[in-house]
Amino acid sequence: MRLHRLDITAFGPFGGAQSVDFDDLSAAGLFLLHGPTGAGKTSVLDAVCFALYGSVPGARQGGQGMTLRSDHAAAETRTEVRLELTVAGRRLEITRQPPWERPKKRGAGTTVDKAQTWLREYDTATGAWKDLSRSHQEIGEEITQVLGMSREQFCQVVLLPQGDFARFLRADAEARGRLLGRLFDTHRFAAVEKRLVERRRETEARVREGDTELLADAHRMQQAAGDAAELPDLAPGDPGLAEAVLGWAAVARSTARERLTIAHCARAAAESAQAAAERVLDDVREVARLQRRFAEARERAAALEEGSDAHEEDRARMERARKAAAVAPALELRDEAETEHRRASTAETRARAELPRTHADADAAGLATAARRAAEELGGLDSARRAERRLTELVAERAELDAEERADEDVLRDAEDWLAGWETTRAALQTRIEAAQEAATHAEQLAVQREPAEKRLAAARQRDQLGRDTDDAQARVLRLTERALAARTHWLDLKEQRLRGIAAELAAELVAGEPCAVCGGTEHPEPARKIAGHVDRETEERALAAFQRADEERGEAERRLGLVQRALAAASAEAGDTTTEQLTSLVEELERRYAQARKSASGLHPAQEALLHAERERDRRTAARQEAAVRAATRDTRRDALERERAMLEGELAQARGDAESVAARAAQLERQAALLTDAADAVRAAADTAQRLKEADARLADAAFRAGFDTPRAAAAALLDDAAHRDLQRRLDARQTEEAAVRAVLAEADTAAAAQQPPADLTTAERDAEATARRFRHAVSAWDAAERCCSELDRLSARATASVRRLAPLREEYDRVARMAGLAAGTSADNERRMRLEAYVLAARLEQVAAAATVRLQRMSSGRYTLVHSDDRAGRGRSGLGLHVVDAWTGRERDTATLSGGETFFASLALALGLADVVTDEAGGVRLDTLFIDEGFGSLDDQTLDEVLDVLDALRERDRSVGIVSHVADLRRRIHAQLEVVKDRTGSVLRQRGQ
Numbered sequence: 001m002r003l004h005r006l007d008i009t010a011f012g013p014f015g016g017a018q019s020v021d022f023d024d025l026s027a028a029g030l031f032l033l034h035g036p037t038g039a040g041k042t043s044v045l046d047a048v049c050f051a052l053y054g055s056v057p058g059a060r061q062g063g064q065g066m067t068l069r070s071d072h073a074a075a076e077t078r079t080e081v082r083l084e085l086t087v088a089g090r091r092l093e094i095t096r097q098p099p100w101e102r103p104k105k106r107g108a109g110t111t112v113d114k115a116q117t118w119l120r121e122y123d124t125a126t127g128a129w130k131d132l133s134r135s136h137q138e139i140g141e142e143i144t145q146v147l148g149m150s151r152e153q154f155c156q157v158v159l160l161p162q163g164d165f166a167r168f169l170r171a172d173a174e175a176r177g178r179l180l181g182r183l184f185d186t187h188r189f190a191a192v193e194k195r196l197v198e199r200r201r202e203t204e205a206r207v208r209e210g211d212t213e214l215l216a217d218a219h220r221m222q223q224a225a226g227d228a229a230e231l232p233d234l235a236p237g238d239p240g241l242a243e244a245v246l247g248w249a250a251v252a253r254s255t256a257r258e259r260l261t262i263a264h265c266a267r268a269a270a271e272s273a274q275a276a277a278e279r280v281l282d283d284v285r286e287v288a289r290l291q292r293r294f295a296e297a298r299e300r301a302a303a304l305e306e307g308s309d310a311h312e313e314d315r316a317r318m319e320r321a322r323k324a325a326a327v328a329p330a331l332e333l334r335d336e337a338e339t340e341h342r343r344a345s346t347a348e349t350r351a352r353a354e355l356p357r358t359h360a361d362a363d364a365a366g367l368a369t370a371a372r373r374a375a376e377e378l379g380g381l382d383s384a385r386r387a388e389r390r391l392t393e394l395v396a397e398r399a400e401l402d403a404e405e406r407a408d409e410d411v412l413r414d415a416e417d418w419l420a421g422w423e424t425t426r427a428a429l430q431t432r433i434e435a436a437q438e439a440a441t442h443a444e445q446l447a448v449q450r451e452p453a454e455k456r457l458a459a460a461r462q463r464d465q466l467g468r469d470t471d472d473a474q475a476r477v478l479r480l481t482e483r484a485l486a487a488r489t490h491w492l493d494l495k496e497q498r499l500r501g502i503a504a505e506l507a508a509e510l511v512a513g514e515p516c517a518v519c520g521g522t523e524h525p526e527p528a529r530k531i532a533g534h535v536d537r538e539t540e541e542r543a544l545a546a547f548q549r550a551d552e553e554r555g556e557a558e559r560r561l562g563l564v565q566r567a568l569a570a571a572s573a574e575a576g577d578t579t580t581e582q583l584t585s586l587v588e589e590l591e592r593r594y595a596q597a598r599k600s601a602s603g604l605h606p607a608q609e610a611l612l613h614a615e616r617e618r619d620r621r622t623a624a625r626q627e628a629a630v631r632a633a634t635r636d637t638r639r640d641a642l643e644r645e646r647a648m649l650e651g652e653l654a655q656a657r658g659d660a661e662s663v664a665a666r667a668a669q670l671e672r673q674a675a676l677l678t679d680a681a682d683a684v685r686a687a688a689d690t691a692q693r694l695k696e697a698d699a700r701l702a703d704a705a706f707r708a709g710f711d712t713p714r715a716a717a718a719a720l721l722d723d724a725a726h727r728d729l730q731r732r733l734d735a736r737q738t739e740e741a742a743v744r745a746v747l748a749e750a751d752t753a754a755a756a757q758q759p760p761a762d763l764t765t766a767e768r769d770a771e772a773t774a775r776r777f778r779h780a781v782s783a784w785d786a787a788e789r790c791c792s793e794l795d796r797l798s799a800r801a802t803a804s805v806r807r808l809a810p811l812r813e814e815y816d817r818v819a820r821m822a823g824l825a826a827g828t829s830a831d832n833e834r835r836m837r838l839e840a841y842v843l844a845a846r847l848e849q850v851a852a853a854a855t856v857r858l859q860r861m862s863s864g865r866y867t868l869v870h871s872d873d874r875a876g877r878g879r880s881g882l883g884l885h886v887v888d889a890w891t892g893r894e895r896d897t898a899t900l901s902g903g904e905t906f907f908a909s910l911a912l913a914l915g916l917a918d919v920v921t922d923e924a925g926g927v928r929l930d931t932l933f934i935d936e937g938f939g940s941l942d943d944q945t946l947d948e949v950l951d952v953l954d955a956l957r958e959r960d961r962s963v964g965i966v967s968h969v970a971d972l973r974r975r976i977h978a979q980l981e982v983v984k985d986r987t988g989s990v991l992r993q994r995g996q
Helices: 022-026 041-053 058-063 136-147 151-157 162-170 173-184 187-225 241-306 308-324 328-353 364-379 382-420 422-500 502-508 537-575 580-601 604-657 663-708 713-719 723-747 750-757 763-826 838-861 902-923 943-958 970-975
Strands: 002-011 014-021 030-034 080-087 090-097 100-103 110-113 116-123 128-133 866-871 883-888 893-896 931-934 962-966 978-983 990-994
Touching: 002 022, 002 041, 014 022, 014 990, 022 962, 022 978, 030 041, 030 970, 041 080, 041 090, 041 136, 041 151, 041 962, 041 978, 090 136, 110 422, 116 136, 128 136, 187 241, 187 763, 241 308, 241 723, 241 750, 241 763, 308 713, 308 723, 328 663, 328 713, 364 663, 382 422, 382 604, 422 537, 422 580, 422 604, 663 713, 723 750, 838 866, 838 902, 866 902, 902 931
Parallel strands: 030 962, 030 978, 931 962
Antiparallel strands: 002 014, 002 080, 080 090, 090 116, 100 110, 116 128, 866 883, 883 893, 978 990
């Protein structure tokens, strides 16, 4: 990957448009990016990263979106970064514009434009650029695929941050693992570890579930077996659980079968005893029944003898009732004739009472004649009835016309009243509409003023909060600066004390007979001794570490103070000098006026609707007034016609009514008169007929009673029985006859008579003996049934337990295999001697490659003194795999990289960064990195080491690479001629480029 050109507009500290020609800078192979602190050196690298990945490196990722925009840029200038590069043989151009809050084109306030991205490729055949995509996602995937690196890897291997690698050298194994895991993407191996742990838990849970189910079956077998066998104390996961359960089940089944055999024999004996007792009981019951039957028959015979007189009386009564039955039809006919005659006489009397006096004594023929005359007169009134009905209809129609006339008068009156006030109503509604339109226009104007006022208020509140945060941050910086100075003073004092007592440290290493490391002498007559308060190397290094921590905290506090101050300046610029209280009052007043205007404007639509409704009502009332006038003319014509027809009908009805109020009343009188005369004639004829039939029925009744043997008809009527009495009497006679026959049959039975001759049967003793044998049999059957159920349940549960054991066997094998693999991958297994996790093992191999690649450059930087080596020894009680040591050729000892000095740490971390870049590049598919950037750290080198470091970087140029050094060391500006200078000013930073 080689960078060609970078164009920056309104990005970071650069308020205007700036360009970087990397082809010109790379011609020298080594170029310097320098400038004062805060000028924007890092922002150039941020722009490269943002162009490629749409975000900036590391902790500055929060600088995306509108916060990437330069505070010095003009309001109408949009933030843009364009990068031209060659990668994998393709020349690409990437343009990115983050989200932009710009002024509105219409009205006041601002609006936010979305982020935009373009990707173009140079076509060598046509010599022109062609568009590839404008999709953020597609461009991100394309760049990641072409580069073969994620943003984190790119920032680590192209933008070499020496501070990160210095911390990497001093970090523990866990921190190194996190960094290497991000760079080499070994999360899949961690996922394998996690998956193995999950598989182990799953298989363990399945095995434990199977053991639990097997133990549950064992406890069910124990419940079924009762006290037949004692279940051993077992738990899920116990070794030999399956064998113990199956063995115990076999013993329990054998014991249960023995109990079943014993219960079967006891049941057979009890069944035989019960059968014998039941046979004896049946014999005793039969004798007792026969004896009881004979005694009951003797008692019934005596009862029949006592009731013989009553029986004879019943037989005589039945005979008289049989004779009277022949007279019964004549009696019924006579009673019916008498009833009919009495009813007809009553009806005749009632009908004659309702007749006029002129017809009260007339016979049937006279009454019928009078009824015919009334009917004839009634028939002559049909025409008069029709005329009367028509007259009623005329009156109703006249009433309807009057009602319509009154309704039309109301309509005309309402229409006139409403139309009289139409102009006033229209003017009032028009005034409402105009007022609502003015309020809507005013609300729009207030809405435009509201948004910037609210933004200023938010900025003012943020300004107040940031002011307080700035004071706190300044106080913290002052406090941490004083603490750092105190720690530095303490460290320098300890260092000076140690230098004064260094002879005692050297004397502690002297051995008799061996040469001294200082003078070479083999005799040590008076070696120096440590005095009270001696400062050793460990104490000095602790003080140095404390000073470095305090200095880092101070630097971090200063960085945070700068961020807060920049945010405060931005908020103050947006809020202005107005106080928060004034802005709050202004916003509240705008909100009140806006709400009032919106409320007034909300009446526009109702007013328009009211005006439209009023216009429609005016049209409707005008049409109703015209229609009412037309209907009034039609009614006058119809009313005259009705009056003429009514006069004609009144003359016709005067003759038909007579002295009645109306024709209908006259017709009702005639209808009633005809009905009464007809009913009276019918009643007279009916009374005469029933009298004749009564006389004939008396004669027939007397004759029938004489032939039946009764002196008078009254005696025959007394001998008659109704149906209930007859049935009751016949039932008693039949029961007597049946009882006599039954008693004679029982007394004639041979078995019953023989049983009566025997002694009384002892039924109680026989029943008691039979119940005892039955109870013993039930107990035996229950015991046999329980034994059989126990055997069946034990067989079923044993078969189920055997199936569970067969099913658990492969699960146990799988669990053992997975558990061994999980323990080995997690580094907890005894087979993993170094307790190295799978991911750590892979990372250890990568770290070994990185150490080998870094050593090539480290030996040259250190004149062959230092070599980086990977160590997989265990660190204390922790796990091994990610140790990193440095071998000092001068002493031949291997020591931890944390013991390197500041300058040594820099070129060691630089060598490590370059080595890591090579390894990550190979891991990413061998993408060649022709442009690298190296961040700060050169100030900690002496002149000789700086020359050696620059020689190493020159060696990178021999491979056609260009290396950009980011530093403000003055000596580098003399040594490196190709430079990119960042110059800061109150109006923003600018770039000055100087080639070779």
